[in-house]
């Protein structure tokens with residue numbers, strides 16, 4: 001199919017991670033990992049449980065500090081390791097968690113409004129009022145993720161799959177330049193999975209998207225470059241057909 | 257079409273209405289402006305209760321909405337009281353000094369020395385400490401009511417939140433701050449008369465009206481402050497800011513990943529509520545007449561948490577209900593008006609056993625009715641709460657610690 005997958009050219013990467021390592025109580029969860037993604041690129045990250053996929057996202061989003069290595073962002077090569085979670089998010093990195101995390105006690109509208117791109121300082125949030133444009137945008141996003149008729153409901157009342165969608169909607173509302181999406185398909189029906197792949201492919205036309213997923217069918221539909229992680233470092237990288245033919249990948253991941 | 261602020265918050269209208277009826281009712285039953293069915297001391301108790309309702313709103317903002325179980329807000333309340341108390345005491349003493357001097361002319365220095373001797377004689381001093389420099393200046397002291405507690409909260413909060421201290425550890429830290437402050441004020445060297453505190457605060461310099469009138473005026477001032485505080489708090493929690501702080505309460509890490517500086521928001525709420533608490537204190541102590549460091553003991557701040565829990569945290573009217581209910585019932589029990597219960601082998605004296613009853617009520621409410629008294633309003637309205645799939649929402653880490661502290 002698509003052997004013409006374009007990787008990030010060195011120098012113009014949106015995100016450039018080089019040589020990072022993390023140790024938890026003597027256990028090396030990330031081991032000299034390097035990774036780069038272009039400004040409008042879709043990338044699937046696969047690997048066995050405990051390979052370090054979520055930890056990798058933790059490092060990029062500032063939740064976990066690596067012991068060594070560099071994480072550079074954007075054209076200006078901003079050093080993300082010097083920034084906290086909120087600053088990194090404001091710089092344009094959005095994240096969807098493995099376990100859907102939405103604000104259960106608040107309505108779908110409130111969840112989306114909170115995520116909507118706007119000034120984040122306490123003073124401007126205090127006097128902020130949803131304008132017609134904001135409400136229209138929230139409705140548009142809700143329609144996009146199939147929650148148009150759920151807006152007034154509390155997020156806690158939604159089904160697992162709907163929460164996944166809501167979180168994706170919140171991600172869209174943030175208008176990030178890099179989306180880190182951790183196992184989006186969990187708890188979704190087949191039809192919803194197809195919808196998700198279509199959405200992710202579409203989003204990647206204008207921004208960088210990293211998707212972690214175990215479901216190989218899902219990854220195949222993404223039709224993009226694949227990075228295989230194993231024991232905290234990159235085992236293989238390339239098209240899906242290329243990596244699935246790799247003997248080591250078959251051993252550690254597919255063969256089981 | 258956008259519904260207005262009041263239309264979106266019907267509880268504000270109801271609250272203001274009830275508050276107005278209450279204040280008018282008390283006024284026209286008071287000694288000064290009515291038949292005197294309500295005694296002046298009762299008017300003062302009710303006025304003080306309104307101030308306690310105001311600090312309960314502050315506590316609800318910081319704990320019920322933002323999830324910071326502060327056990328230090330009574331320190332800010334007390335500081336506010338001290339700041340206004342300094343002016344009250346200084347001015348009143350000055351009046352006394354001047355009138356006793358009669359027509360004998362005194363230099364400003366002599367007046368100042370005489371005031372110093374009068375105020376600090378009780379602790380063996382005669383010098384007015386430097387912190388009394390502006391005591392004769394009402395606008396300055398009013399500014400200090402806001403500035404001193406506000407700055408303390410800002411510095412303390414900045415240090416605590418910046419290092420991401422949360423949960424029980426933060427509660428302990430706030431309590432340590434309160435304890436340190438009250439111990440410091442107990443010392444004569446603190447310049448605020450040590451354990452004697454400030455007294456005679458019920459007399460307002462330059463006002464010739466009697467206590468029966470003054471008590472009603474303070475009731476009104478307290479009611480206005482409470483009404484404004486309620487409106488401000490309702491405004492804060494009803495918009496996106498409210499969404500963000502409730503998000504911080506339920507999952508602060510998630511809020512960070514949305515790009516909000518959680519520490520900044522916590523600092524904002526902590527400082528703002530400290531200022532509200534201080535204003536409440538500045539209105540409370542002229543009605544109480546006396547303030548001493550014992551008022552700021554850590555137990556007071558724990559009580560505050562108990563009121564809000566009993567009333568129902570996370571709702572403004574819940575906090576008000578809790579503070580009003582508990583403090584009125586408390587003054588009923590501790591006022592010695594409740595008959596003792598003789599059991600033959602032991603007599604239950606409510607003055608002592610009231611604390612136990614309160615502790616028990618707190619435990620029961622926490623376990624059985626987390627919405628507290630305000631849950632009654634829900635029952636009346638027939639609101640059903642959504643199924644949360646068993647996920648905990650509020651910060652409950654602090655409860656155990658309070659139970660321990662109660663015993």
Ligand SMILES: Nc1ncnc2c1ncn2[C@@H]1O[C@H](COP(=O)(O)OP(=O)(O)OP(=O)(O)O)[C@@H](O)[C@H]1O
Nearest residue numbers: 024025029047048049050051052053054055056098
């Ligand atoms: N905070 C932590 N403290 C200790 N160990 C951790 C921590 N976070 C992750 N680990 C460990 O690091 C390893 C990598 O975990 P990670 O969650 O990144 O794996 P993953 O690739 O996302 O796995 P999965 O497919 O199951 O989601 C695991 O062995 C995990 O137990």
Ligand SMILES: [Mg+2]
Nearest residue numbers: 053054055098
């Ligand atoms: Mg994971």
